[in-house]
Amino acid sequence: LTEASIPPNLFEASKRRVERLEELQNRGIVTQRDVHNGFQRVIWDASADARGFRSGAELIGDMQTRLNDALVTAAVPVLTAGKDGRILDVGCGTGSLVPELERAGIGRGQIVGVDISNDMVRVALEKYGGRVRFVASDFLEFDDELKFDTVLFGMSLQDLPDPTEALNKAATLVKPNGRIVIAHPQGASHVLMQRRKDLPDPTEALNKAATLVKPNGRIVIAHPQGASHVLMQRRNNILMVPNALPTLEDLKDMVTVTGTSLERFRIVAEPGNPGDAVDEKHGYLAVLEATE
Numbered sequence: 001l002t003e004a005s006i007p008p009n010l011f012e013a014s015k016r017r018v019e020r021l022e023e024l025q026n027r028g029i030v031t032q033r034d035v036h037n038g039f040q041r042v043i044w045d046a047s048a049d050a051r052g053f054r055s056g057a058e059l060i061g062d063m064q065t066r067l068n069d070a071l072v073t074a075a076v077p078v079l080t081a082g083k084d085g086r087i088l089d090v091g092c093g094t095g096s097l098v099p100e101l102e103r104a105g106i107g108r109g110q111i112v113g114v115d116i117s118n119d120m121v122r123v124a125l126e127k128y129g130g131r132v133r134f135v136a137s138d139f140l141e142f143d144d145e146l147k148f149d150t151v152l153f154g155m156s157l158q159d160l161p162d163p164t165e166a167l168n169k170a171a172t173l174v175k176p177n178g179r180i181v182i183a184h185p186q187g188a189s190h191v192l193m194q195r196r197k198d199l200p201d202p203t204e205a206l207n208k209a210a211t212l213v214k215p216n217g218r219i220v221i222a223h224p225q226g227a228s229h230v231l232m233q234r235r236n237n238i239l240m241v242p243n244a245l246p247t248l249e250d251l252k253d254m255v256t257v258t259g260t261s262l263e264r265f266r267i268v269a270e271p272g273n274p275g276d277a278v279d280e281k282h283g284y285l286a287v288l289e290a291t292e
Contacts, residue, residue, distance in 0.1 A: 067183065
């Protein structure tokens with residue numbers, strides 16, 4: 001299980017919650033941070049039970065090695081402090097890093113996890129009982145009587161509404177000579193890719209791109225794993241990947257609609273269809289070129 005599947009009834013309920021949040025923001029009743037946190041709760045609550053089946057972080061090859069190295073770095077101040085050492089796992093989810101932290105030498109009683117999703121924390125408590133303390137809270141509102149030797153953002157900083165504010169908050173929770181560790185084994189480029197691929201409307205996004213391109217310039221849409229991979233991600237968790245990559249027919253429709261920014265573009269590289277030989281061999285690549 002590499003992605004969390006969401007039952008149709010739960011998806012529809014989550015979708016209604018998202019629409020309600022957007023309505024409240026448009027009316028000025030809630031702030032952008034409230035909406036961001038609300039989206040996060042909707043997404044992670046919906047996938048909590050499916051993700052709970054994972055025994056650990058479940059990374060492969062170099063990714064697991066990178067994660068292990070990061071957690072060893074995070075563990076140093078905790079181990080130096082002995083039995084009183086403590087680590088805070090920000091965005092702990094269902095506790096997937098607990099086994100990895102144990103392998104780094106940290107005891108379960110030294111770990112505190114905080115996550116904005118009530119359901120993620122519920123599943124984490126079911127998995128680990130009272131041996132690890134988990135708290136359902138917005139990290140920016142989290143507090144604890146004791147300081148931590150390490151505050152760890154393990155693949156989570158990018159999910160917080162304001163990274164600068166989050167790091168300043170972490171600084172208030174760290175002991176003297178403690179550490180703040182920010183780790184993502186797939187790297188910053190992977191996070192940027194995730195951020196860019198989840199635009200709310202591909203047609204709108206491409207029309208926006210068309211307004212930014214010089215005459216004879218190009219719009220390039222690429223995904224090395226192909227359209228079928230994106231479709232699989234979307235089927236597994238439509239809240240996190242709301243859009244499929246446009247098919248060739250979609251692109252043809254987009255460039256033939258009059259009155260849009262894309263009408264001055266032509267398709268010079270055609271993508272394969274999901275699962276066909278081109279998509280499987282080359283991944284997804286579409287190129288639109290401005291004609292003037």
